[in-house]
Amino acid sequence: MLFYVVLLLLGAGAYYYHFTANRKKIIERLEVVAQRRRDDLAKNVVETRRIADKLDPKRRDYVGGLDFIQLQNELQKGTVTCVEAVRTYFHKAILAHEKTNAVTCFILEADQQAEELDEKAKQASYVKPPMFGVPLSLKECLKVKGYDTTRGFVQDAYRPATEDSIQIEHYKKLGLIPFCQTNVPQSLLSYNCSNPLFGTTTNPFDSTRTCGGSSGGEGALIGGRGSIIGIGTDVGGSVRIPCHFTGTAGIKPSKMRFAHRGGGASVPGKPMIDANDGPMAQDVRANVEFLRNVWGDIDFQSDRDPYCPPVHWNESLYSSEKKLRVGYYIDDGWFTPTPALQRAVLESKKHLENAGHTVIPFYPPRLTKVMQLYFRAVCLDGGQYVLNKLLKDIIEPTIRFQVTLWMVPTWVQRILSYPVSLVFPRMAVLMQSLTRDTFELREAYADIEAYREEYVGMMMKDNLDVILCPASVMPAPQHDIPSKVVSGVSYTCLYNLLDFGAGVVPVTTVSKSDEEKLINEYPETDKWYQTVKKATIGAIGMPIGVQVAAPPFREEAVLRTMREIELAITGK
Numbered sequence: 001m002l003f004y005v006v007l008l009l010l011g012a013g014a015y016y017y018h019f020t021a022n023r024k025k026i027i028e029r030l031e032v033v034a035q036r037r038r039d040d041l042a043k044n045v046v047e048t049r050r051i052a053d054k055l056d057p058k059r060r061d062y063v064g065g066l067d068f069i070q071l072q073n074e075l076q077k078g079t080v081t082c083v084e085a086v087r088t089y090f091h092k093a094i095l096a097h098e099k100t101n102a103v104t105c106f107i108l109e110a111d112q113q114a115e116e117l118d119e120k121a122k123q124a125s126y127v128k129p130p131m132f133g134v135p136l137s138l139k140e141c142l143k144v145k146g147y148d149t150t151r152g153f154v155q156d157a158y159r160p161a162t163e164d165s166i167q168i169e170h171y172k173k174l175g176l177i178p179f180c181q182t183n184v185p186q187s188l189l190s191y192n193c194s195n196p197l198f199g200t201t202t203n204p205f206d207s208t209r210t211c212g213g214s215s216g217g218e219g220a221l222i223g224g225r226g227s228i229i230g231i232g233t234d235v236g237g238s239v240r241i242p243c244h245f246t247g248t249a250g251i252k253p254s255k256m257r258f259a260h261r262g263g264g265a266s267v268p269g270k271p272m273i274d275a276n277d278g279p280m281a282q283d284v285r286a287n288v289e290f291l292r293n294v295w296g297d298i299d300f301q302s303d304r305d306p307y308c309p310p311v312h313w314n315e316s317l318y319s320s321e322k323k324l325r326v327g328y329y330i331d332d333g334w335f336t337p338t339p340a341l342q343r344a345v346l347e348s349k350k351h352l353e354n355a356g357h358t359v360i361p362f363y364p365p366r367l368t369k370v371m372q373l374y375f376r377a378v379c380l381d382g383g384q385y386v387l388n389k390l391l392k393d394i395i396e397p398t399i400r401f402q403v404t405l406w407m408v409p410t411w412v413q414r415i416l417s418y419p420v421s422l423v424f425p426r427m428a429v430l431m432q433s434l435t436r437d438t439f440e441l442r443e444a445y446a447d448i449e450a451y452r453e454e455y456v457g458m459m460m461k462d463n464l465d466v467i468l469c470p471a472s473v474m475p476a477p478q479h480d481i482p483s484k485v486v487s488g489v490s491y492t493c494l495y496n497l498l499d500f501g502a503g504v505v506p507v508t509t510v511s512k513s514d515e516e517k518l519i520n521e522y523p524e525t526d527k528w529y530q531t532v533k534k535a536t537i538g539a540i541g542m543p544i545g546v547q548v549a550a551p552p553f554r555e556e557a558v559l560r561t562m563r564e565i566e567l568a569i570t571g572k
């Protein structure tokens, strides 16, 4: 017996020695690559600044002061040139990048593309496309020919995409000029924004707090006024959470509204968790104008990807005079949001009622079960795909807690979940979520299908057009918090599980009385609540958004509701 124990220990020791020696070698090699990539970025910024500085500062201030619609109009009229627009946003993006570390690469050809468009515009026969010359920022994982899509993995640096994805091709056809790529958290499966290649992107309103993720670079850049519109991706909240954390507006459409051919994903092969790309901008109007033009011309994408149905922009749904029926909730029963987030929903409810809409309570059913289904279906291999990639890379410290969870074998998590359930029941729910076998996975898929039916059935019974609810559980926390509170995505991941269109619009900022309420009334019943409470103290002044969601192909109703809230708040 002793012999076998010794043998086992020796075997384990040898494996551990081999594993750590191998990791050390990998890390040393990748450190060199990461340093080279950062040096390249520094040179790229210098070159971008040189190009940006060619523009007269007075012109730059003028162009930089225009909102999306104004810039679009001036570019159409020819009173602003494409070169002026690109150089202005090169300059503004550098300023935002210096503050937040949002950019991973400036696309220098943007300047040349702008010159070519200006040249074409001189021909009398040339018809300007609808978003002629508008600069567009892109989340780093989106495929642009000649540029990396590392998703924060050092191992994927210097492996540029060989083609533009269909979506990028389409945006260029519509006149948009991609001018930079923006930072992401390593693996994209996090709502912070840090990786070992490009470092941490910070919130433009408070550098000790995260800009959110995984489209965090977009949030930081747009919220920091370094871009007028950008594209993010969202599998659990990655467009909507950064919008909420940075005071910007964006929407994740339901999956089929864009072509996915030639695009990438954080975890390929997760059929029931529907991700999509989506616009993020400084206001809702920009999102509307962007999608009106993209979906107005969706045949371009459908012709190239037969899985993308040719569903056109539905102007009558967006501009309808018919009053809406809105279901709202301020607490999903899984994770009570901090006071400012609840107040934002109640204020939005008032704005919608003042505009004549009917707003009634709605209770999303069984969120505890939803969380289990979401984590099971998003990590359908128990996290193995992501873990394999992470173990071949430098692991980002701010997601280490999450990585550790993936490293514990599923069966160990299940056993441990029973004692844990006595002291931390919500944690036990997640510990029982990762898939044990294919039987359980099939069952989860069936449960998701049944849940979708139940949810839309409830909406239909009350004749609801849209749902209004919090965008998250808290305002932007410190950089390490998202990995410690993965359970905090319940408000957004629900709408990936349902494949609804869902958007976020900025509504307010955290006030002193929100903080007092937080200190006096917010629960401290488990570690997650304690962490969220602590992270939210000191967040006075941070932006707060609300979320609006509707079943697939009704994104125009979501945008209409978001726009009405925006109009009531900003008056413009």
Ligand SMILES: CCCCCCCC/C=C\CCCCCCCC(=O)NCC(=O)O
Residues within 6 Å of the ligand: 188, 189, 190, 191, 213, 214, 233, 234, 235, 236, 237, 238, 239, 265, 266, 267, 275, 375, 378, 379, 402, 405, 406, 413, 430, 431, 433, 434, 486, 489
């Ligand atoms: C003991 C607990 C076991 C559960 C371990 C769960 C580990 C965390 C897994 C997933 C986290 C999901 C967070 C989602 C954040 C948003 C991600 C997103 O939308 N990404 C965009 C994209 O992938 O394109």
